[in-house]
Amino acid sequence: MTDQPDSNQPGTQAEGVEDPLGPPGIGDVEAAVPSDEPSDGAPGESGVDPSTATVEELIELLESAVSTRDEYLDALRRNQADFENYRKRAARQVADETARALESLVEKLLPVLDACDAAALHGSAEVAPIQAALVGTLEKDGLERVDPVDAEFDPSRHEAVMHEPAAEGDATTVVSEVLRVGYAWNGRVIRPAMVKVRG
Numbered sequence: 001m002t003d004q005p006d007s008n009q010p011g012t013q014a015e016g017v018e019d020p021l022g023p024p025g026i027g028d029v030e031a032a033v034p035s036d037e038p039s040d041g042a043p044g045e046s047g048v049d050p051s052t053a054t055v056e057e058l059i060e061l062l063e064s065a066v067s068t069r070d071e072y073l074d075a076l077r078r079n080q081a082d083f084e085n086y087r088k089r090a091a092r093q094v095a096d097e098t099a100r101a102l103e104s105l106v107e108k109l110l111p112v113l114d115a116c117d118a119a120a121l122h123g124s125a126e127v128a129p130i131q132a133a134l135v136g137t138l139e140k141d142g143l144e145r146v147d148p149v150d151a152e153f154d155p156s157r158h159e160a161v162m163h164e165p166a167a168e169g170d171a172t173t174v175v176s177e178v179l180r181v182g183y184a185w186n187g188r189v190i191r192p193a194m195v196k197v198r199g
Helices: 026-032 055-121 127-140
Strands: 143-146 158-164 174-180 182-185 188-191 193-198
Touching (some): 127 143, 158 174
Parallel strands (some): 158 193
Antiparallel strands (some): 143 182, 182 188
16 A cells, blocks of 8 residues: 655645745746836837837927926026025025114113213213224214214204304304214114204
């Protein structure tokens, strides 16, 4: 009596039945891994196979590629222009905010300058060097004293609080006395001079 192989024994398998746990064949591995390369003769994304396309199809394919390139270039240029505009706006905003902060600081220092002027008028000579140093530093950054004695009255820079009749030979209204010095910062009057006018 011939011994029949036992299908329940390890290492044995019934005829015609594939082992589900057995090693895959070469064909199975190749089928499981997708290939990135198009098969021979298969058309690309454009639907045109360059190896068999006509001249007209190739020209159309080239024009499509050029059109796509131009669209990307236009989008890139727009993005670059938008970024450049944003950068300029941000720089202007920072400059404006810095200028406003400096102007606000100078306005807060005006009472100190007035106190120095008052002390100098009362003969406090020791204040003069400090006043000169402070005014000199601020003038380098744009401070201007508005002290218009005998100058023509300018309502945009002077505030008339007192008036006296015109003197002989006065053709216009002039400043006869400065009661409080005014100041301008980078060409903009931040405090007009308080003056007495004649004429």
